[in-house]
Amino acid sequence: xxxxxxxxxxxxxxxxxxxxxxxxxxxxxxxxxxxxxxxxxxxxxxxxxxxxxxxxxxxxxxxxxxxxxxxxxxxxxxxxxxxxxxxxxxxxxxxxxxxxxxxxxxxxxxxxxxxxxxxxxxxxxxxxxxxxxxxxxxxxxxxxxxxxxxxxxxxxxxxxxxxxxxxxxxxxxxxxxxxxxxxxxxxxxxxxxxxxxxxxxxxxxxxxxxxxxxxxxxxxxxxxxxxxxxxxxxxx
Numbered sequence: 422x423x424x425x426x427x428x429x430x431x432x433x434x435x436x437x438x439x440x441x442x443x444x445x446x447x448x449x450x451x452x453x454x455x456x457x458x459x460x461x462x463x464x465x466x467x468x469x470x471x472x473x474x475x476x477x478x479x480x481x482x483x484x485x486x487x488x489x490x491x492x493x494x495x496x497x498x499x500x501x502x503x504x505x506x507x508x509x510x511x512x513x514x515x516x517x518x519x520x521x522x523x524x525x526x527x528x529x530x531x532x533x534x535x536x537x538x539x540x541x542x543x544x545x546x547x548x549x550x551x552x553x554x555x556x557x558x559x560x561x562x563x564x565x566x567x568x569x570x571x572x573x574x575x576x577x578x579x580x581x582x583x584x585x586x587x588x589x590x591x592x593x594x595x596x597x598x599x600x601x602x603x604x605x606x607x608x609x610x611x612x613x614x615x616x617x618x619x620x621x622x623x624x625x626x627x628x629x630x631x632x633x634x635x636x637x638x639x640x641x642x643x644x645x646x647x648x649x650x651x652x653x654x655x656x657x
Contacts, residue, residue, distance in 0.1 A: 432470040433535065433546070436493045436502040437461075440477040440512045453478060456508045463539050464506065472502055482515040485523070497527055497534040509540035510557070520558055528554070592641070592654060612638055616654045626651045 437460040439453055457474060464471040473496065477489035485491075490513070496502040505527070507513045514520050528536040528545050535546045536554065543557075544550035590596055593613045594603040612633070619629045626648040634645045646654075 432468055433504050434472050434502045435464060435469040435504045435506050435537070436472060436496045437464070437474040437506040438477075438490060438493045438513065439474060439508070440480060440482065440487070440489070442479065442481045456512070459508055459539055460506055463537075469504070469506065469537075471506075472496075482511065482513070485514065485519050494527065500533070503533070504535040504537055504546070506537045507539070510538050510543070513538075517558065524554065524558065591657065592650075593657060613654055613657065616651060620651070620655050626655075 437457075439456040439460070441453055441456075453476060460474070461471065463469070473493070475489040475493040477487045480487050480489075493502075493505055497505060505513075510520065514523065524536075526532070527534045535544065537544050537546075537550075541553070541557065543554050545554055590603065593606060593609045595606045595609075596602075597604050615636075615638070616629055616633070619632055620626070624632065629651045630646045630648055633639075633651075638646070640646055640650065
């Protein structure tokens with residue numbers, strides 16, 4: 422891939438950002454020292470004015486709420502820096518959603534700040550750099566959605582076979598001894614039959630709940646049924 426860094430007539434004020442997670446600090450290529458040296462060399466090569474280097478040591482990329490990153494973003498918002506420089510995008514974030522938010526808020530075509538990534542060869546000061554970033558985020562988004570679709574299909578297949586798919590066991594059923602199959606709970610199935618019969622007879626959801634309360638029928642946790650619960654029972 423051709424380098425996308427633009428030659429600029431003035432030096433771009435740049436804040437560098439370094440991050441390592443606890444189990445990565447000693448690994449070659451991602452240590453604090455290695456990242457710092459790589460970013461300084463990049464800044465010197467492309468005539469960037471490196472105004473600060475913000476560091477998050479021993480923090481994961483699961484959230485953007487990191488002191489060093491927030492300090493770097495504050496410099497962009499307050500126009501103390503014009504660009505953010507990282508060794509790779511995964512130092513910034515591993516979340517497609519968070520990256521999209523950062524692009525929208527700071528690095529989009531209509532925004533004043535630029536994003537530069539050494540390893541990914543991204544420089545959003547140029548149209549080519551913005552294109553590369555958009556392609557990467559699009560591919561990452563597709564991968565995330567495809568994974569979600571595969572997971573959903575697998576869960577639906579398990580549910581169709583009467584297998585437990587995690588979360589709360591549906592009313593009317595209980596988890597078998599094998600921890601996989603759902604089996605009918607006779608008592609709850611009887612309640613479901615009463616609910617459907619009452620609703621089919623013209624009672625509203627609230628009226629059905631009130632009738633169950635009158636009959637002394639309560640939920641699994643010993644509380645009076647509410648209208649939303651009755652709605653789910655009718656639809657089950």
